Amino acid sequence: MSIKNLSRLSRDEVEALFSSIDTVLTDCDGVLWLHTKALPGAPEVLNKFREMGKRVFYITNNNIITREEFLVKCDKLGYRSMKDDVLTTSYLTACYLHDIGFKKKAYIVGTSGISRELNLLGIKNFGVGPDPLVGDVAKLVMKDFKQDPDVGAVIVGFDEYFSYPKILKAASYLNNPDCLFIATNMDERGPCVINDCVIPGTGSMVAAIETCVGRKPFLIGKPSAYIINAIRKRYNVDPKRTLMIGDRCNTDILLGTRCGFKTLLVLTGVNTLEDVMNWKESDNKEDHDLVPDYYIDKLGDLLPLLT
């Protein structure tokens, strides 16, 4: 378990590394962009990978947009991409329900990104949008909320309209042990503090629901076994010749470690080099899986090393 600063490698070492790689899997927010702005140099690096003949895939825990919308964003920010290059957790959630032959209805705590991907595969769903408390809890329980008997799954993703009634409804459906409990991802918070604000992530909402439900969700996104299998099935990757790039160690890097990929941490998002050093020295062996093979301040810094 050693970790190398990619910027400090010689040109020959960098060339040897990248000639041993066929496939690049990359996280997006915190690596390629921060919200609506591309990180400097990152589009050029990804386009350079393609010029070098690498296959490039986007593996994101994002679930608020569809793959189509994701492509529009890529295009706008200068990333050349095709639909098949993109795995979002909204899309993968729809694929999962489709693959298991799910015929019931899904209650969504999340945004229309999930709803629209489900619609594309003909899976009935509802729940997206504001659902504030009207009156009091007694009124909600005794009068306003009646369970829809067709619901067979609760899907939890990022939901800016997250509210007490949504927790209550999700927990009430999930009190039936036959109701599937699916989390798109478990990212605790956004990649950075913006204007002094911490941006709570999907993991925060999942935690609220799993606490009162008393069971764990089936996890779709990084670093779950499900997404690992989805990647293997779709992209036919050779783990030894694959590089996983990310800014978050407990999703991106852990996924890479579990798959036997080479791993590269960029320091433009969630985790710092200090985090990594703590995990490296930790007595808990599981923490060692969070340590990447390489790190670099920002992805754009790779560009001069590749040309």
Added chain:
Amino acid sequence: MSIKNLSRLSRDEVEALFSSIDTVLTDCDGVLWLHTKALPGAPEVLNKFREMGKRVFYITNNNIITREEFLVKCDKLGYRSMKDDVLTTSYLTACYLHDIGFKKKAYIVGTSGISRELNLLGIKNFGVGPDPLVGDVAKLVMKDFKQDPDVGAVIVGFDEYFSYPKILKAASYLNNPDCLFIATNMDERGPCVINDCVIPGTGSMVAAIETCVGRKPFLIGKPSAYIINAIRKRYNVDPKRTLMIGDRCNTDILLGTRCGFKTLLVLTGVNTLEDVMNWKESDNKEDHDLVPDYYIDKLGDLLPLLT
């Protein structure tokens, strides 16, 4: 670690047990009442304890009402009580901040029960009431929310208006490591399913916030060390001559075990006999602390054994 059905004890055994007890500490919701209705026979049992010369105290994780309002409820349901008999977590939270000489402002994710107890001790606070998302997250972050620099504590209790903006605000204040993070309690859900609805508890809201904050709150209520000390300081109890009654093992019974009290589980609330048997047989020794000394179907069943 044995567990006895109190209803199956002989009259002499029950008499011997209660003659060895001076003080009864009891949980409320799920033991004495369910929401607004007294459980049958429970008021008579508590009043009988008093007639027998026992001291009776209410130890509740409830934080939505003040002690004054609690007394009104007791009176209405037939429980004779005085203010000093009552420890609620809203009251104890105010006591805690008062005792540490807290001079800043508290941001409350919770109800006016907390706010009013803080007001009684002159502690500035805000945050109670609806706070739904207006516009989108970007607007909230960039325009609507500005941190109040006087905030020095975030208090999380039960909040029926729990919402994404509240999680974001709490997490943003708590991103400052000097900001105190206080949870009134961690009860995952209400004592029973009502009209097919699971009622999410404070623990659910705390879980959402601690997940995106990345640190654990200081816990006021059962089974924390803080409430144990508060009980000892106020009531001067002899642990061996004290009985703790509750319906929830990971709060009531665990508190009793930790304090060396005798413990009695009633089966009118959260936990079942099956739960208890699983913990009794568990390989995890910590689970054994959840096993009560005695159980009874409902508190009211004690009445014929006491007269």
